[in-house]
Amino acid sequence: MSMTDTLIETPADVQQMNMIQAINSAMDVMMDRDPTVVVMGEDVGFFGGVFRATAGLQAKHGKNRVFDTPITECGIIGVAVGMGAYGLRPVPEIQFADYIYPALDQLVSEAARLRYRSAGEFIAPMTVRSPFGGGIFGGQTHSQSPEGIFTHCSGIKTVIPSTPYDAKGLLIAAIEDNDPTIFFEPKRIYNGPFDGHYDTPAKSWAGHADAQVPAGYYRIPLGKARIAREGQALTILCYGTMVHVVENTVAAHGVDAEIIDLRSLVPLDIDTIEESVRKTGRCLIVHEATRTSGFGAELLAQVQERCFYHLEAPIERVTGFDTPYPHSLEWAYFPGPVRIREAINKIMKD
Amino acid sequence: MSDPIGSGVTEGQAGRNLPPLRLHVPEPPARPGESADFTHFDIPAADAAPRPDETAQPGDMRDLAYGLVRVLDEDGAAVGAWNPKLPPETHLRMLRYMALTRAFDARMFRAQRQGKTSFYMKSTGEEAVSIGAALALARDDMCFPSYRQQGILLARDWPLVDMMNQIYSNTGDRLKGRQLPIMYSAREAGFFSISGNLTTQYPQAVGWAMASAARGDTRIAATWCGEGSTAEGDFHSACTFASVYRAPVIMNVVNNQWAISSFSGFAGAEATTFAARAVGYGIAGLRVDGNDILAVYAATRWAADRARANGGPTLIEHFTYRVEGHSTSDDPTAYRSAEESSLWPLGDPIARLKAHCITLGIWDEDRHAAMDKELAELVRDAAREAEKNGILGHGLHHPMESMFEDVFEEMPWHLKEQQQQMLDEWKAAGL
Ligand SMILES: Cc1ncc(C[n+]2csc(CCOP(=O)(O)OP(=O)(O)O)c2C)c(N)n1
Ligand SMILES: [Mg+2]
Numbered sequence: 001m002s003m004t005d006t007l008i009e010t011p012a013d014v015q016q017m018n019m020i021q022a023i024n025s026a027m028d029v030m031m032d033r034d035p036t037v038v039v040m041g042e043d044v045g046f047f048g049g050v051f052r053a054t055a056g057l058q059a060k061h062g063k064n065r066v067f068d069t070p071i072t073e074c075g076i077i078g079v080a081v082g083m084g085a086y087g088l089r090p091v092p093e094i095q096f097a098d099y100i101y102p103a104l105d106q107l108v109s110e111a112a113r114l115r116y117r118s119a120g121e122f123i124a125p126m127t128v129r130s131p132f133g134g135g136i137f138g139g140q141t142h143s144q145s146p147e148g149i150f151t152h153c154s155g156i157k158t159v160i161p162s163t164p165y166d167a168k169g170l171l172i173a174a175i176e177d178n179d180p181t182i183f184f185e186p187k188r189i190y191n192g193p194f195d196g197h198y199d200t201p202a203k204s205w206a207g208h209a210d211a212q213v214p215a216g217y218y219r220i221p222l223g224k225a226r227i228a229r230e231g232q233a234l235t236i237l238c239y240g241t242m243v244h245v246v247e248n249t250v251a252a253h254g255v256d257a258e259i260i261d262l263r264s265l266v267p268l269d270i271d272t273i274e275e276s277v278r279k280t281g282r283c284l285i286v287h288e289a290t291r292t293s294g295f296g297a298e299l300l301a302q303v304q305e306r307c308f309y310h311l312e313a314p315i316e317r318v319t320g321f322d323t324p325y326p327h328s329l330e331w332a333y334f335p336g337p338v339r340i341r342e343a344i345n346k347i348m349k350d
Numbered sequence: 351m352s353d354p355i356g357s358g359v360t361e362g363q364a365g366r367n368l369p370p371l372r373l374h375v376p377e378p379p380a381r382p383g384e385s386a387d388f389t390h391f392d393i394p395a396a397d398a399a400p401r402p403d404e405t406a407q408p409g410d411m412r413d414l415a416y417g418l419v420r421v422l423d424e425d426g427a428a429v430g431a432w433n434p435k436l437p438p439e440t441h442l443r444m445l446r447y448m449a450l451t452r453a454f455d456a457r458m459f460r461a462q463r464q465g466k467t468s469f470y471m472k473s474t475g476e477e478a479v480s481i482g483a484a485l486a487l488a489r490d491d492m493c494f495p496s497y498r499q500q501g502i503l504l505a506r507d508w509p510l511v512d513m514m515n516q517i518y519s520n521t522g523d524r525l526k527g528r529q530l531p532i533m534y535s536a537r538e539a540g541f542f543s544i545s546g547n548l549t550t551q552y553p554q555a556v557g558w559a560m561a562s563a564a565r566g567d568t569r570i571a572a573t574w575c576g577e578g579s580t581a582e583g584d585f586h587s588a589c590t591f592a593s594v595y596r597a598p599v600i601m602n603v604v605n606n607q608w609a610i611s612s613f614s615g616f617a618g619a620e621a622t623t624f625a626a627r628a629v630g631y632g633i634a635g636l637r638v639d640g641n642d643i644l645a646v647y648a649a650t651r652w653a654a655d656r657a658r659a660n661g662g663p664t665l666i667e668h669f670t671y672r673v674e675g676h677s678t679s680d681d682p683t684a685y686r687s688a689e690e691s692s693l694w695p696l697g698d699p700i701a702r703l704k705a706h707c708i709t710l711g712i713w714d715e716d717r718h719a720a721m722d723k724e725l726a727e728l729v730r731d732a733a734r735e736a737e738k739n740g741i742l743g744h745g746l747h748h749p750m751e752s753m754f755e756d757v758f759e760e761m762p763w764h765l766k767e768q769q770q771q772m773l774d775e776w777k778a779a780g781l
Contacts, residue, residue, distance in 0.1 A: 046381065047611030047685045063375040068612050070581035071548060099547060102583060137468035137742070139530030141546025292764065321768045323757050327468070328519035328527025328747040332772065338779040339772075 017213040018205040019190045022164035023053050023129070026171035027091060029217050031061045034089060037175060039066045041076060041093030041129075050095060051131055051190060073099055077106035080126045081114065090126045091175060097132035097184060098141045104149075111180040112155030127174040127181045132160075133241050133288055134325050134334060135188035135198065143325035145240075145289035150182045151265045151298065157181040158265040159222060162189065162243040163210030166263060169220030177222060186240035194241055195248035196336040223267035227276075231258040234282035234347055237273060237299055239263065242286045242335070249337040255344055257284075265295055273299075274306050281312040282347050288335060291319040313350070316343045376615030380687035388695050396423035397430030401648075404656040408634045415625035415635035418669065421644035426705035432648040438712045444485060444643050445707060446721060448477040448700045451501040453725040454510065457733055458517055462531075462678045466741040467517050469531045473498045475641070475673035475691065478699035479574075479604050481505050482646030487572060487600075487654055492562075494542045494555035494573035497532055498604065506539045510732035519747060520740030526748045526755070548579040552588035552601065559599035559657075560591070570657040572600040572650075577624050577667075578609020578617050589631040589665070596662035600653045603627075603665065604640065606672035611685040625667035633663050640668030641696040643703050669696065750776070 017025065030037045039054055039061075045068035048055030058066040069076050073094055080090040094100045100107075111124035134143035150158045159174055159181055161167035167185070174181040188194050192204040205211035228243055233256040238246050243261045250257045258276050262269065277283050283303050285296040296317045303315055318335045326333055380386045399419045402411045421433050428435075455472040462470040473480065480501025487493070493502050503513060515522035517531040525535055535543035542558075545551060555573030562569050575585065580603055592599055603624040607614045617624070628635025634656065638649045646668060653664035671694040675682045707713035740746020754761060754769040761769075 042609075043611045045375075050610065050680070063377075064373050067375045068616050070616050070618070071578045071609055071612075072581040072583060074583050075581065101547070139468075139533065139546065140528065141530065291768070321753065321772070322765055323753055324528070326526075326528045326753050327530055328523070328742060329750060329753045332750040332753060332776075338781065339775050342775045342778060 013215050014212050015215050016206060016211055017164045017168075018192070018211065019161070019164045019167050019185065020051055020053050022168040022213050023171055023185065024055060024057070025213065025215065026168040026175070027054065027057060028060065030172055030175045031057065031065060033217060036087060036089045037065070037091060038083065038088050039091045039093070040069050040080070042069055042071050042095045044068060044093050049093060051187065053129070053185075054093065073101075073103035074106055077103040077111065077126075077128065080128075081106060081110050081124050084124045084126055085122050089175060092126060092128055094128060094130040096142050097130045097146055098144045100128075100130055100146065107150070107156065107180070107182075108153045112153055115179065116155060123178050124180045125178045127171070127177070127183050129171070129183045129185060131187035131190070132184040133186045133188055134330060135194060135241065137327065137330055139327040140324040143330070145184075145287065145320065147182070147184055147265060148289055148293060148295045151295050152293070155180070157222060157267065158184070159263065160184045160186065160240045160265065161263065162186065162228075162240055162261050163208075164205055164213050165210045166220060166226065166261075168213055169218050170222065170263060172217065173219040173222050176219065181222070184240070188241045189244060193244040196245035196334075196340075197248075198331050198334075198336075220263070222264045223269055225263055225269035225272040226261040227258065227272070228261045229257065229259040231256040232280060233257055234284060234344070235260060235273070235276040235280045236284045236286060237262060238286040239265065240288070242288055245336060246286055246340060249340040249344070252337070253341055253344055255348060257344070268302075270302060270306070273303065277303050277307040278310045281310050283307070283311070283315045284318065284340075284343050284347055285315065286318045286335060286340060288320050290322045291317065292322050294319055313347045316347050318343045376613070376620055378613035378615060378686065380690065382683055382685065382687060384687050386687040386690040386693045388693055391695060393695055394418045394420070396420040399430065399432060401431035401652070404652055404659060405661050406634070408628065408632050411634060412629055415629055415637055415667075416623055417637060419636055419638040419645050419649050420642055421648060422642045422702050422706055426702070426709040428644055428706060432645060434644055434648040434651060436644070436647070438710065440485070441703065441707050441710070442712065444481055444647075445700065445703050445713070446725075447481045447485075447501065447505045448643065448703065449721060450725050450728070451477045451481065451504050452700065453722070453729045454500065454504065454513070457726075457729040458514070459678065461517070461733065461741075466737070467519065467531050468742055469678055470517065471497055471532055471677045472674045473500060475694075475698060476604060476606055476670050477501050478643035478646050478703075479602070479640050479668045479670060482643040483572060483600075483602065483650045486647045486650035488569070490540055491569055491654070492540045492542065492555070492558050492571045494551035494558070494571060495544060496548070496551065496574050496576060496579065496604070497544055497546075498576070499574050500532065500534070503534060503536060503539055503541055506541070508536055508539045508541070510729060511736045512536075514733055514736035515739055518736055518740060519742045520736070521746050521748060522736065522739035523748070526752050549575045549582035549584040551575070552584050553591060555601070556588045556591045556595075556597045556599050556663075559597040559663075560595050563595070563598055568658065570598040570600065570654060572602065574602040574604055576609055577603055577605040577607070577614050577619065578612060580624055580627065581617050589627065589633060592663035593631040593633050596660070598657035598660070599663045600650065600657065601663060601665045603667045604670065605667050606670050608672045608676070608682075608686065610676045610680060613686070623667060625665060628665035633665050634661075635665045635667070637667045637669060639696055640670030641699040641702060643699055644706075671696070
């Protein structure tokens with residue numbers, strides 16, 4: 001597979017969109033194409049979601065297909081399993097990833113295993129959208145990155161976009177996918193890419209190449225990484241907000257890094273990773289989630305197993321610290337440019 | 351297809367020409383631009399609700415879960431069986447604490463708008479729920495609040511500056527800047543650490559109460575959640591435990607009719623009351639006029655006496671109205687009628703108690719205005735004091751290495767390593 005795998009059915013007009021608009025457009029396009037797609041969650045109906053990601057969808061597609069739910073995450077996902085069993089394709093929203101835990105039983109024990117335990121008789125073709133990650137002074141209950149919990153349990157896909165273009169194409173692919181998918185939306189970059197410097201004015205997506213989004217249908221296959229920057233000196237594996245922080249840090253540093261935006265953690269594009277690390281011989285892994293048993297540990301193991309004889313330096317990880325996300329010390333916690341630069345220097349030392 | 355094995359299972363529906371099923375999705379009575387209408391809301395007379403003995407069987411008092419416990423009538427008189435007949439000074443304390451809560455909210459909301467902190471949540475219109483309960487409970491009863499019961503801390507005379515330090519996440523913050531503003535914790539005030547995750551405090555309160563009972567203590571627990579939050583599984587787990595173990599706990603549902611943009615119909619209010627949840631669990635249930643502080647006080651007192659007499663739990667629904675937005679992050683005119691709050695027929699809790707006090711001859715407009723002025727100055731001075739310890743994002747915060755403390759009682763090697771790494775890196779970067 002190559003980067004031209006992106007399927008564009010109709011080269012419809014391209015529009016400037018931020019990530020929220022792109023996500024909204026993905027749901028809208030899918031609801032137009034497929035009458036079984038339904039959108040539900042806390043405040044997603046009339047109001048259009050606390051981040052406005054579902055704005056206008058209820059007015060257009062009706063209350064039978066876009067509706068508010070009671071505040072029970074376990075209920076939302078349980079109901080989505082039942083709707084999937086009927087034959088619908090639910091797209092539930094969990095208002096913040098930090099509030100997904102009450103739904104864990106329905107996700108981990110039910111949605112993720114339904115196909116397996118019924119030998120394919122029943123499936124759970126749901127896409128669970130949820131804003132995740134920090135950088136908005138949200139404190140410990142509006143900042144977490146729990147992707148590692150889901151990548152650890154078999155039967156569930158985990159997808160994380162880093163641009164409006166990818167967000168739409170990946171969300172469409174996730175909705176079309178017959179397996180349950182967690183679609184974590186990096187809320188810090190909803191409105192613009194974030195370079196890691198919290199004390200400089202926020203940027204918007206306006207004028208950004210990856211904010212040029214086709215208005216119609218296209219999809220980006222799940223399990224295909226994107227090379228955000230080609231380079232020879234080292235490979236940096238990252239996803240979500242951290243792609244932008246890494247890009248900016250690399251540009252400031254001057255190192256010729258190859259930056260791989262994983263886009264999907266499960267399934268993982270291991271070929272692209274392997275090829276890159278074999279080429280560069282060095283590897284840095286960056287994520288915002290806590291370190292211990294984080295997805296970086298899996299990436300590190302994979303690279304070590306597959307590329308050991310090509311490595312010229314130990315693999316490094318820059319991650320969130322193993323503490324809850326602190327409110328006032330958010331920017332000391334956030335694995336920003338300082339820490340990424342230090343790690344690059346360490347890997348490139350000899 | 352007919353049933354081949356005669357198991358009595360219904361035949362398939364195909365070809366039977368049945369009417370199509372319909373999905374009911376609730377819709378609030380009024381949206382933006384529409385006029386609010388509360389005429390469907392039938393307010394029982396202020397003296398209508400009977401007051402059973404504290405030892406009543408839940409099955410003998412079910413009507414109270416569907417009615418409305420009230421004390422203050424339309425003329426500002428205290429009437430009926432629930433009238434707690436409090437002394438004048440208690441009325442004035444109630445009035446002062448409610449006004450203090452409102453003044454505090456006004457100041458801190460403004461501080462957020464001025465960029466001094468990240469977030470704030472007001473309790474405007476709901477002050478009676480916290481203050482009435484706090485004054486009816488004993489000072490050492492344990493409270494497990496949601497994020498909208500700041501009034502409990504104020505009524506327990508917790509220092510304003512301490513609360514503001516938490517809101518500013520500054521060097522004076524006893525929670526070391528770790529929590530989102532208003533997620534207080536004050537053990538000495540019998541105020542449990544607030545969680546951002548809805549309704550988690552409900553079973554915790556029941557557990558505290560069970561422990562108190564198991565140890566032969568005399569203290570009881572009380573907890574609060576919003577009506578929207580009653581949908582969470584934790585609410586129902588709590589009710590089951592409370593019922594099974596007859597836990598000495600008061601479970602308060604603050605029905606302010608809105609959960610961010612979702613009206614109470616999405617928590618089941620079209621079908622029944624929130625107090626009626628108690629009926630199914632075999633718990634005593636009271637539905638109370640939450641804007642009538644005397645009714646809140648009386649109901650809480652009844653439930654507390656019941657719990658102390660080993661009569662078990664009580665679920666109290668406080669019927670009120672969320673006058674302001676959900677928090678500093680939303681604009682309610684985007685999803686509800688702008689008229690609603692002014693038309694809410696149960697009025698404003700401060701105005702109602704004030705009218706009652708004036709009727710009693712213990713209060714007047716001038717004294718009220720003077721009190722409001724004094725309280726505004728009090729919170730202003732407290733805010734100035736707190737701001738000396740810093741405001742969010744302006745350098746004055748707990749030291750960076752404190753981030754690693756309290757994850758565990760003793761810091762394991764990996765956290766020590768991460769702590770050192772952070773300090774080294776920031777030093778190397780010249781920060
Ligand atoms: C488990 C969980 N899910 C969702 C949220 C997001 N959220 C915060 S407040 C709120 C509405 C709660 O409404 P209600 O219980 O009526 O309380 P009120 O705000 O009216 O006091 C929601 C959905 C959360 N904090 N925790
Ligand atoms: Mg509410």
